Amino acid sequence: MFRRTIAPGIEIKLLEPGDAEAVFAAAGRDRAYLREWLPWVDRTQSAEDVRQFIEEVVSPQWTDNRGPQCGIWVDGSLAGSVGCHAIDWTNRACSLGYWIESRRQGQGIVTRSVAGMLNYLFEEMLLHRVVIQCAVGNHRSCAIPERLGFTKEGVLRQAGHVGDRWVDLATWSILEDEWPPVAQLRT
Template sequence: MFILTVNQDITLKQLDINDAAPLFQLTDESRETLRTWLSWVDQTKTINDSRAFIELASKQFIDRSGLTTGIMYHGQLAGIVGFNLFNWLNNSGTIGYWLGSRYEGKGIMTRAASSLIDYGFKSLALNRIEIRAASENQKSRAIPERLGFVKEGRLRQTEWLYDHYVDHVIYSMLTEEWPSARNSLKPDWKH
């Protein structure tokens, strides 16, 4: 079981089947805002859909192809942050995230993403971490910008979002650019 303490208020933890109901509830109550930028929301119709997501995330963790964590804020599931994809040949990872509507504006995601990035560079010895966000999604883009990521470019019409294509902006951070990762690289998958 992966657990990473961010601070006294926030913990990142690997989801298990017991998290299916709270995950579905959080998704359901945030459906309107999440749907604006996330194409999977309409396919999440029942607790079983959330359970299937958790099972897939567990398989990716075992396969070392991804690391999905629940963001626990004061003991309550507030959102998801994780490495959607690892490229071990090139020592890189791609981070994705979302937050329940009632948890927005508290700095939770910036702190959670920062801790996960720190873990990626220090414990997983990644060289590059990438974040992609829809070009018009200012809240999502604010995370890598706040954390000092470099804006690399724009992927035109790269995602079909219900009834239209959206562009993505790509941000990256290299290990030598991440202040807290310098001189601390120790490969360690289990935490």
């Protein structure tokens, strides 16, 4: 079971089927805010949909050694998620995704959770490259790789479909010999 303490009161923990209700409740409280950038929100209509995703994607991905998808827990409550899309072992690479409840924004919870994930991916899993893709208009999301020392590689035109619109995706990456950046000292 993957579990890391990020800071006092903040923990990331592998999602399990028993977390489905908590994920659905947190996402449900923030549906309008999340659906602006996350295509899965409109497809997720019940806790059962979340449970199915955990059972069919998250759990087998972890069992197959292709990386954890975690809940972010703040003071014992599920507040968001941070996770790897399945690791590509041929190239020792993966990409990351994340979200946090609107009321928990602006506290560095996601930046620190992503940093915790990068520590694991580079130091324990010995990955070579990690990518974050975010819509160019999603300034809060793009600020996370920028804050953590990623390099912006370019923009993929209309590479994401969210709701009823196409969005351009900025691709950010960081390599094993670039982590941790000297500037990344705040915890």
